Amino acid sequence: MNPGRCAACRYLRRRCPPACIFSPYFPPNNPQRFVSIHRIYGASNVAKLLQQLPSHLRTQAADSLYLEAQYRIEDPVYGCVGLISLLQQQIHDVERQLAMTQAEIAFRARHPQAVESNLLNNVGNPSFSNQASSWFM
Helix, strand or coil: CCCCCCHHHHHHCCCCCCCCCCCCCCCCCCHHHHHHHHHHHCHHHHHHHHHHCCHHHHHHHHHHHHHHHHHHHHCCCCCHHHHHHHHHHHHHHHHHHHHHHHHHHHHHHHCHHHHHHHHHHCCCCCHHHHHHHHCCC
16 A cells, blocks of 8 residues: 555545645545545545635635535434534524523613512512513513
């Protein structure tokens, strides 16, 4: 085996030409990177894509293809869209919590006497904390 072959040429069991389209993006020390991409997209499709792109965008494309291939292998149905949906749901949940907290702060700023009298009247009442939190939901 020639140690100078890129991971793609090594995996495909071919000679690595001097102008190999894969060589800059699939180094021999990280074979799994090409294996994942090959499994999802195929070598010829990746080669065509990289050749069609300007050289300054190829590194980003190879990185993106690798990440998308990894997520597609982990989740064959949704791939990276599943992760994006999960993160969007987390953002939505945090925004909702923030809005509730802001409403609670605004309420307390407008009605300091009501909040203070409720606290004094309900000290020791275990249902008070549930009741207070339900005001702002």
